[in-house]
Ligand SMILES: Nc1ncnc2c1ncn2[C@@H]1O[C@H](COP(=O)(O)OP(=O)(O)OP(=O)(O)O)[C@@H](O)[C@H]1O
Ligand SMILES: O=P(O)(O)OC[C@H]1O[C@H](OP(=O)(O)OP(=O)(O)O)[C@H](O)[C@@H]1O
C-alpha cells in the first residue's frame with residue numbers, strides 16, 4: 001500500500017492569502033499550482049510527497065480538525081471557534097506575525113453608561129422589562145461568544161447568527177450588540193460602535209497549525225520535517241548574525257565567556273588560528289562587536305544569512321512530540 005503524502009492547506013483567498021504565500025516563499029517553498037476550474041491542488045517545487053490544498057481560512061480549520069489536512073495556515077480565531085476540543089485536535093506550531101485581529105464585544109457608542117461586560121446584565125434586564133425581549137448579540141463567533149459570556153457571568157441574551165457585515169446589525173435593528181473581529185477599528189467606528197473595556201475575547205493571528213488526527217505516515221512525517229526545517233532555517237537566519245574577526249590567539253580564552261554572556265555561540269569551535277566566527281542574535285551584534293574591540297580584535301565583519309540550518313529546530317520538535 002502506498003503511504004499517503006503530506007497535505008498542506010494554504011489560504012487561497014481573503015485576508016491571509018498574500019501573507020501566507022509570502023511566508024512560504026521566504027522559506028524557499030514555491031507552489032506549482034495546477035489551478036484549473038475545480039483543481040485547487042498543487043505541489044511544492046523540489047519537496048517531494050507534499051500535496052498543497054488551496055482553501056479558505058475556515059475550510060482549512062475544518063480539514064485540520066477532521067484530519068483531512070496535516071498542516072495548514074489559518075487564524076487562531078477560527079481554530080478556537082470551529083473546533084470544540086481544539087487542544088486535542090490540533091497543535092498551534094507557531095504564530096506567524098500576520099493576520100492580527102481581535103475578537104471583541106462591541107456596543108453602540110450611544111450607550112455611554114455601558115463600559116464593561118458586567119454592565120450588560122443591566123442592559124438585558126432593561127430590555128426585558130421595557131420591551132419584553134432578550135438582548136440580542138449578532139456574531140458568527142457563536143461558540144467563542146457563548147464561552148466568553150458564560151465566563152463573564154452574562155447569561156440573559158440570545159445569539160443572532162450573522163453571516164457578514166455584522167457591524168451593521170445594531171444600526172439595522174437586528175441586534176443590540178455584536179461580537180466580531182477587528183484590526184484597525186475602522187469598521188466599528190464607521191458603525192458608531194465601541195469595544196467594551198473588558199470585551200477583548202481573543203487576540204488572534206495567523207498560525208502554522210498541525211492536525212493530530214491526520215494520517216501521519218512515515219512519508220507524511222518526512223515531508224513535514226522537510227517543510228518545517230526550511231521554515232525554521234529561514235527564521236533562524238532572519239534572527240541571527242555572523243560576526244567574524246581577527247583575534248590574537250593569546251586572547252582566545254576570553255572568547256568563551258564573551259559568547260556566553262551574550263547568549264551567542266562559536267559554531268566552529270574556539271579559535272585555533274586568528275579567525276574567529278561567532279553566531280549571535282541580531283539584537284546583540286553591536287555589544288559583541290564592542291566586546292571584541294575591547295579584546296583588540298580587528299577587521300570585524302557582521303553578516304546576515306539566507307538560511308541557517310541547526311541540528312534541531314523547535315518547529316519540528318513540537319510536531320514530532322505531538323504526533324509521536
Ligand atoms: N481585518 C483583518 N485584518 C487581518 N486579519 C484578519 C482581518 N479580518 C480577518 N482576519 C483574519 O483572517 C481570517 C480570514 O478572514 P477572511 O476575511 O479572509 O475570511 P472570512 O471573512 O472568514 O471568510 P470568507 O472569505 O469566506 O468571507 C480571519 O478569521 C482572521 O483570522
Ligand atoms: O477593524 P477593521 O480593520 O475595520 O477590520 C474589521 C473588518 O474586517 C473583517 O471583514 P472583511 O473585510 O474581511 O469582510 P468580511 O466581513 O466579508 O469577512 C471583519 O469581519 C471586520 O468587518
Ligand SMILES: [Mg+2]
Pocket residue numbers: 014015
Ligand atoms: Mg473577512
